[in-house]
Amino acid sequence: MKVITCRKYGPPEVLKLENWDIPNPKDNQIRVKIINTSVNSGDWRLRKADPKLVRLIFGFFKPRTVILGISYAGVVDSIGKNVTQFQVGDKVLGSTGMNMGAYAEYVCVSETSLVTKLPNTMSFAEGATISFGGLTAIDFIEKCKIQNNQTIVIYGASGSVGSAAIQLAKHFGAKVTAVCSQGNFELVKSLGADEAINYETFLSQKNTLKYDIVFECVGKTEINTDLLFLKKGGNLVLVGASFAQMWESIWISLFKRIKIHIGPIKETLDNLNFLLTLVNLGKYKVNIDRTYPLEEMVEAHRYVEAGHKKGNVAIEVAKL
Ligand SMILES: NC(=O)c1ccc[n+]([C@@H]2O[C@H](COP(=O)([O-])OP(=O)(O)OC[C@H]3O[C@@H](n4cnc5c(N)ncnc54)[C@H](OP(=O)(O)O)[C@@H]3O)[C@@H](O)[C@H]2O)c1
Incomplete structure (x- = not known):
């Protein structure tokens, strides 16, 4: 072979x-x-x-x-x-x-x-590509325990994890802001994002925009910057955190009592079957x-x- x-x-x-x-x-x-x-x-x-x-x-x-x-x-x-x-x-x-x-x-x-x-x-191609981003996103989304109408910002929303997170957050009732390049606005909106903002515009509004959940997919921002976008009591997800960021986040969670979620994620058959159920219902692609x-x-x-x-x-x- x-x-x-x-x-x-x-x-x-x-x-x-x-x-x-x-x-x-x-x-x-x-x-x-x-x-x-x-x-x-x-x-x-x-x-x-x-x-x-x-x-x-x-x-x-x-x-x-x-x-x-x-x-x-x-x-x-x-x-x-x-x-x-x-x-x-x-x-x-x-x-x-x-x-x-x-x-x-x-x-x-x-x-x-x-x-x-x-x-x-x-298709077989869809079957072979659903698990990586899908299982990562569902693991983190579940940890956030989304309530109806909560707001979530997904930074790096057009990648494998980001495109899955948009759809799952929508499914659980959140209002989704997707941060990505201008060229990907159409894609993220087609997946259910309520609004799309490009990286530069987003970061320049760090003192005004606030969300219940900040979902950083790509490990490109500083934790202190992410925290500026977080409402009090909110959840910060660091999907692509470096090891240094993982340590930093453990200290911040302990001393500032902020809910920060880091990997590695747990891949489960239940979650995979849940994703497939959403596919069959036409709620996930x-x-x-x-x-x-x-x-x-x-x-x-x-x-x-x-x-x-x-x-x-x-x-x-x-x-x-
Ligand atoms: N914690 C865990 O257990 C776990 C599990 C799986 C993955 N991960 C990590 O999660 C991260 C994301 O994985 P993925 O598979 O979703 O990656 P991916 O599909 O390769 O991500 C691609 C996306 O990243 C965006 N991007 C690239 N440079 C950027 C920048 N400077 N600022 C903001 N966005 C940027 C791109 O958007 P544009 O084209 O619009 O720039 C692109 O859509 C990786 O670092 C991976 O290692 C962690």
């Missing part, structure tokens, strides 16, 4: 196309013939070990797991003898989490891992910016690392 490997940390060019044997599922595993995977912001951070702490977790000198990629959608083509919830031919989507391995034509996963059936209403063939993984990484994708980037591994 074709796989994309990452045998050393570095620029997109470290990613190589190789041929590996097709794996066999263990007794409790299903084997998925992957149709689509995706490239997420987490993937390029891991590939280039940014931040350096990545090396402590994934391998000091080189990545211990050679095949990256965490989200996938495809068709079950073989099952282990103890599998009860899936059959050969089932269309599925899932996330391999820290195990990765989705930049490949086949992946074996436990039937009790984060895997579920792909709704008929969704996955924005796919670009699709690259597996062979163009280097290009896909270059594009995602540039930091301006609109929603998600899918990879076509195979045609059905």
Whole structure:
């Protein structure tokens, strides 16, 4: 099978196309013939070990797991003898989490891992791209316990997490202000934002605008600036916080008693199924910016690392 490997940390060019044997599922595993995977912001951070702490977790000198990629959608083509919830031919989507391995034509996963059936209403590309931003956004949104008509500002609203957060915040009854580049206003409004403001205009109003929830998706603002936009008793979400910001936020939460939410998030099957329910109800859509063939993984990484994708980037591994 074709796989994309990452045998050393570095620029997109470290990613190589190789041929590996097709794996066999263990007794409790299903084997998925992957149709689509995706490239997420987490993937390029891991590939280039940014931040350096990545090396402590994934391998000091080189990545211990050679095949990256965490989200996938495809068709079950073989099952282990103890599998009860899936059959050969089932269309599925899932996330391999820290195990990765989705930049490949086949992946074996436990039937009790984060895997579920792909709704008929969704394409494989949508199935492969829903989990990263969607599961991140839902985890943080739930922590904010949104009340009807509360106000939320989503900074960096056009990315994978931001585009998911807009739709989820709307679903829970918030009034959504999306902060993004002017060119993305139409996109964020189509996802449900009540208003869109560009970055410069927004930051220049730090002494006048106040929100119940400040949802910073991209780690580009100072915490002290975010706090200027927060109403008393409000929630600050720092999705893309650096480690320094995480420490800072712990101190601020303790001493100023401000509710600050930081990662890492917990990916759950319940949340994934909740997102799929919203898709089926027509209340949630996955924005796919670009699709690259597996062979163009280097290009896909270059594009995602540039930091301006609109929603998600899918990879076509195979045609059905
Ligand atoms: N805490 C966790 O567990 C967790 C989980 C997942 C992701 N994350 C982190 O969350 C962050 C966002 O992830 P993502 O997948 O949503 O990223 P993404 O899709 O790559 O974000 C792209 C968006 O970032 C915006 N952007 C780029 N430069 C900006 C700037 N200087 N100021 C404001 N916005 C800017 C872009 O908007 P424009 O094109 O309009 O500039 C673009 O729409 C990443 O840092 C990721 O590592 C954390």
